[in-house]
Amino acid sequence: MANIAAKRIKREFKEIMKSEEVIGGSIKLGLVNENWTELKGEIAGPVDTPYEGGTFLLEIKVPETYPFNPPKIRFLTKIWHPNVSSVTGAICLDILKDQWAAALTLRTVLLSLQALLSAGEPNDPQDAVVAKQFRENPRLFTMTARHWTNVYAGGPNIVHECNSKVQRMLDMGIDEHQARVALSSYDWDLERATEQLFG
Amino acid sequence: MSAESDMEYSDNDGDDYDYYGEHEDCDMEVADRTKSDPEYFVFSCLKVEEVEKLLNESIELLSNSLQITPSLAKVALHAYEWNAQEIINKYKENANEVLVFSRVKPQVPSQSISSRSSCAVCASTPQLHKYSALACGHYFCNDCWAMHFEVQIMQGVSNTIRCMAQNCEVRAPEDFVLSHVTKPALRDRYQQFMFKDHVKSHPQLRFCPGPNCQWIFRAFIREGARRVECKGCESLTCFSCGAPHHAPTDCATIRQWLTKCADDSETANYISAHTKDCPKCQICIEKNGGCNHMQCGSCRHDFCWVCLGDWKAHGSEYYECSRYKEDPNLTTDSQHAQAREALKKYLHYYERWENHARSLKLEEQTLESLKSRINEKVMAGEGTWIDWQYLWDAAKLLKRCRYTLQYTYPYAYYMEVGPRKELFEYQQAQLEAEIENLSWKIERAETTHRGDLENQMDIAEKRRTTLLKDFLEFSSKSNNSSKV
Numbered sequence: 001m002a003n004i005a006a007k008r009i010k011r012e013f014k015e016i017m018k019s020e021e022v023i024g025g026s027i028k029l030g031l032v033n034e035n036w037t038e039l040k041g042e043i044a045g046p047v048d049t050p051y052e053g054g055t056f057l058l059e060i061k062v063p064e065t066y067p068f069n070p071p072k073i074r075f076l077t078k079i080w081h082p083n084v085s086s087v088t089g090a091i092c093l094d095i096l097k098d099q100w101a102a103a104l105t106l107r108t109v110l111l112s113l114q115a116l117l118s119a120g121e122p123n124d125p126q127d128a129v130v131a132k133q134f135r136e137n138p139r140l141f142t143m144t145a146r147h148w149t150n151v152y153a154g155g156p157n158i159v160h161e162c163n164s165k166v167q168r169m170l171d172m173g174i175d176e177h178q179a180r181v182a183l184s185s186y187d188w189d190l191e192r193a194t195e196q197l198f199g
Numbered sequence: 200m201s202a203e204s205d206m207e208y209s210d211n212d213g214d215d216y217d218y219y220g221e222h223e224d225c226d227m228e229v230a231d232r233t234k235s236d237p238e239y240f241v242f243s244c245l246k247v248e249e250v251e252k253l254l255n256e257s258i259e260l261l262s263n264s265l266q267i268t269p270s271l272a273k274v275a276l277h278a279y280e281w282n283a284q285e286i287i288n289k290y291k292e293n294a295n296e297v298l299v300f301s302r303v304k305p306q307v308p309s310q311s312i313s314s315r316s317s318c319a320v321c322a323s324t325p326q327l328h329k330y331s332a333l334a335c336g337h338y339f340c341n342d343c344w345a346m347h348f349e350v351q352i353m354q355g356v357s358n359t360i361r362c363m364a365q366n367c368e369v370r371a372p373e374d375f376v377l378s379h380v381t382k383p384a385l386r387d388r389y390q391q392f393m394f395k396d397h398v399k400s401h402p403q404l405r406f407c408p409g410p411n412c413q414w415i416f417r418a419f420i421r422e423g424a425r426r427v428e429c430k431g432c433e434s435l436t437c438f439s440c441g442a443p444h445h446a447p448t449d450c451a452t453i454r455q456w457l458t459k460c461a462d463d464s465e466t467a468n469y470i471s472a473h474t475k476d477c478p479k480c481q482i483c484i485e486k487n488g489g490c491n492h493m494q495c496g497s498c499r500h501d502f503c504w505v506c507l508g509d510w511k512a513h514g515s516e517y518y519e520c521s522r523y524k525e526d527p528n529l530t531t532d533s534q535h536a537q538a539r540e541a542l543k544k545y546l547h548y549y550e551r552w553e554n555h556a557r558s559l560k561l562e563e564q565t566l567e568s569l570k571s572r573i574n575e576k577v578m579a580g581e582g583t584w585i586d587w588q589y590l591w592d593a594a595k596l597l598k599r600c601r602y603t604l605q606y607t608y609p610y611a612y613y614m615e616v617g618p619r620k621e622l623f624e625y626q627q628a629q630l631e632a633e634i635e636n637l638s639w640k641i642e643r644a645e646t647t648h649r650g651d652l653e654n655q656m657d658i659a660e661k662r663r664t665t666l667l668k669d670f671l672e673f674s675s676k677s678n679n680s681s682k683v
Contacts, residue, residue, distance in 0.1 A: 004321045004346060011322040067320055068350040102320045102347055102363035103337075 005066040009036045009106075016107045027110045029060075037062050041073070041110055045155065046118045050145035051079070054153030058113070059089075060106065070100035071109065078177075080141075080148040080184060082120040082131035091116075092126035129185050137187060144184045151180070165190055169197075237667040238446055242418035242438060244430040247394075250404060250415045254397055257283050265290050270374035273397070275301045277358050281401045298334075302370045305335040318343055320363055331379075333371060337364035344379045352385055357392035358400075408441055409434045424449055424671065435602070446603065447670035448610040456609035460549065478507045491558070492639045503635075505554060548612040555605035558638075559598065565642065566594045572644075590644050593656050597641060600634050600659050603667065610670070626666040633659040 013029065013036075021027045028042035041058035045051025057076040063069045073096060075089035083092045095104060095112055125131030133141045147162040149155035162180075165188055169179035174197060182193035245253070261272040261283045278301040279286050290297045298304040317324045318340035325340045332338040339347075343363065348371070351360045360376065362369045373393065380386055398404045402421055407414045409432035416427045418438045424446040425438040435444035437453075445453040477484055479500035484493065491504040501510035573587040607627045614620040637655045644652070 004343070007322055008320070065346075065350050068347050101361070101365045101367065102339075102343065103365050108365070 005062060005064060006036050008067050009039075009062055012106050013039075015105075019107060021107070021111065026114065027107075029106065029110070039106070041106070043110055043114045043117070045149060045153065046114055049118055050142045051081075051117050051149050051153070052155065053157065054149035054155035056117075056153055058110075067102045067104070070096050070104075071106065072096075073109065073113070078148060078152040080130055080145040081117065082122045082125045082127060082134045083116055084130075085127050086130060086181065086184075087127075090126060092121075092124060094124075133184075133187065140187050144188075148180075148184070162188065169194065237664055237671050238424075238426045240418065240420075240425045240427065240438070242416055242425075242427045244407075244427075245415045245417055247413055247415065250398060250417075251394065253417075254281075254394075254401070257281055261286060268372075268374060270372045271303060273393075274303055274358070274370065274372045277397065277400050278302065281397075281403070302368055303334055303372065305367065305369050308336075320347075331375075333362050333369050333375065335362055335364065335367050335369040337362050337367055337369075339363055341379060345381070348376050348380050348389075349382075349385060352380070352389045352392065355392055357389055358396045405436070405438055405441060407432065407434065408436055422450075424453075444602075445606045445609070447667055448606050452613050453606070453609055456612065459545075460552075475504065475507065478502055491554070491635050505551060545612070548608045552605060552608040555601055555608075559601050559605065562594070562598055562601065562638070566598070569594055569641070569644070589649055589653060590641070593637065593641050593644075593652055596656050596660060597634065597637050600630065600637070600663050603663050604630055604634055607666070623666075623670065626662070626669065630659070630662040630666055633662050 013031075016022055016027075016029050019027075022029070026044045030040040030042075032038040032040050039060040039062065041060050043056050043058065045054040045056065055077070056079060059074050059076050061072040063072065073091060075084050075091065078086065078089070080086060084090070091113070093112065093116055095101075095109065120131075120134055122131040122134045130141070133144070143159055143162065146155065146157050147159040150157055150159060162183070165183055166176065166179050168190060169183070170176055172194070174182075174194075178197065179193070182197050183190070186192040186196065257276055258269050258272045261267070261276060262269045264287055265272070267275075275286050275297060276283065279297075286297060295304065299306055315327055315330045315338050318330070318338075320339050320343040323340065323342075325342070329341050330338045331341055331344060347363055348360060358370070360371045361367065362371070376389060377386060380389065395406075398406055398415060403417050403419060405416045405418075405427075406412075407416060407429040409429055412429060412432045412434070414429050414431045416429075416436070416438055418425065418427065421439050423439060424444065426444045426446065427436050427438045428434075429436065436442070437444045437450065440450040440454065442450070442453055442457065448456070475484055477495040477498065477500060479502070480495060480498040484495065492501065492510055493504045494501050502508065503510055569590060573584065573590060576582060576587060577584055604627070607623075607630070611620065611624055611627065614623060633655070637652075637659045640652050640655055
């Protein structure tokens with residue numbers, strides 16, 4: 001790993017540990033390997049959002065050319081959000097792409113991701129299906145996002161309507177995650193979701 | 200060459216060809232043609248060094264009249280699309296505005312002027328003189344600037360490299376970049392990208408899109424279909440949009456058409472196969488020549504490759520196979536039928552577009568074999584190259600005509616039904632008929648009289664220019680009216 005990159009990451013790591021966000025528990029940062037090329041981030045779902053109470057894990061890969069190129073970050077925890085792929089966890093956020101600046105830090109990036117959970121940007125979507133629901137059916141979107149937070153991110157809010165529909169599909173012998181994706185994508189229409197899986 | 204070229208050929212038009220013997224007149228017509236060519240467009244084909252000289256003149260002019268560095272002049276010219284006069288006028292009015300617009304200075308003075316106690320990027324603490332900043336006042340250490348520029352240059356960025364501070368839009372001018380980049384290879388690369396970027400931002404310049412082609416076009420009008428021909432690779436390009444030249448279709452329509460073709464080509468390719476069955480004896484025929492007048496090798500049936508109709512019907516003026524007939528009973532039909540009809544309509548135009556594109560490629564080969572045929576004749580003492588030059592000219596004219604014909608199909612596809620479309624398709628059909636006649640005659644040049652061939656050339660070219668004149672003028676008129 002290039003000298004500047006390692007030096008920068010070490011310093012950032014030290015500083016972030018002292019930051020009020022880490023002390024307050026809203027973000028976390030951990031090491032994955034000894035040579036500082038991969039880290040693990042964690043952000044808490046912001047209050048007054050469907051993600052509230054959930055904990056979201058992030059994979060952070062530090063490129064050789066860091067900080068002159070942005071870190072590569074994706075969600076490890078499955079999440080229902082217009083700017084995050086519900087399949088791969090890939091993130092669409094300008095500062096992780098063309099708006100990256102060398103003076104930005106992992107702390108600012110994690111805080112920006114937290115802000116992204118509070119305010120999705122459906123006009124610049126990563127996941128077209130989620131973005132469509134976000135725009136056209138906000139009530140169903142909120143319900144789905146809350147349900148995913150409950151199931152995958154340890155959120156406390158149980159959505160009974162979703163659970164019972166997933167259970168119905170489980171009874172048909174369908175894989176649980178597959179069933180949840182189909183139902184979420186088809187606005188919790190049991191018939192259409194089943195049709196899509198068996199069609 | 201078509202599949203049947205080895206078959207004995209009986210000239211359909213044999214009885215009525217005329218030999219005018221007007222060789223001198225023909226030469227004059229060639230000269231006239233450039234003048235009366237409706238596609239005629241003033242442009243020049245420049246080498247990289249010539250363009251560099253051209254750009255440097257603008258840079259020099261600007262830096263001299265405003266007393267600014269050439270590096271700064273480049274940034275401003277790039278931002279103002281090389282309109283030096285506009286920059287000079289605006290600069291005299293409000294210099295600050297020009298610098299902000301060019302992103303040399305920040306819009307609002309930076310709030311957080313970074314300290315020079317430690318570098319915010321690498322966290323090290325170099326000596327005070329080892330820091331530098333752009334006009335925005337964001338100081339970073341020189342090593343970090345160097346790394347930043349290296350990474351950006353390796354990614355192909357040149358004119359638009361930004362400051363390293365968050366949300367700072369200020370761009371690094373050339374002299375600042377070069378004062379930090381020391382590796383010669385990297386400096387070269389930076390300057391190469393810079394040059395490319397300058398050409399792309401210059402409204403009078405366009406790179407020839409040919410593969411590995413180094414030539415650059417220069418022209419002064421950048422709207423409507425404008426034909427430029429590369430000196431190096433001979434490809435035809437539209438100066439306005441950079442797509443292959445596409446008259447009589449306009450730039451927006453050809454883009455729409457090419458995207459559509461790219462989306463639908465799989466299906467269309469599948470449906471319009473490379474082979475067809477003879478309409479009379481059903482033997483499978485592969486087309487291997489540009490001419491659409493086919494003669495079945497097995498039953499000697501003359502037919503049209505495009506519509507599979509009898510060729511005799513095509514001999515008359517009312518050659519109809521290029522005309523797509525919209526079904527008048529369609530409006531009452533179901534949505535399903537309409538969708539099918541839409542696909543049918545698209546395929547009608549697509550097949551013809553594709554077919555002429557293929558014919559053009561095959562005629563490239565004809566041109567090659569023609570060359571060797573002429574060479575053989577010259578070697579055998581049957582005349583000189585000059586004597587056979589007319590054949591060569593005929594093949595080139597055929598190429599030009601077929602090219603235009605190919606690009607009439609996207610235009611027709613998007614045209615609204617009405618008298619304009621009828622007129623267009625009538626002219627298109629006439630052009631198509633003459634092109635096929637010409638193609639047929641060239642492929643059988645040994646049995647075709649020179650006068651007959653030259654007559655045919657003249658007719659085909661006239662049909663082409665008539666069509667282009669009518670429709671290029673029309674589209675430039677409608678362009679102007681839409682602007683008002």
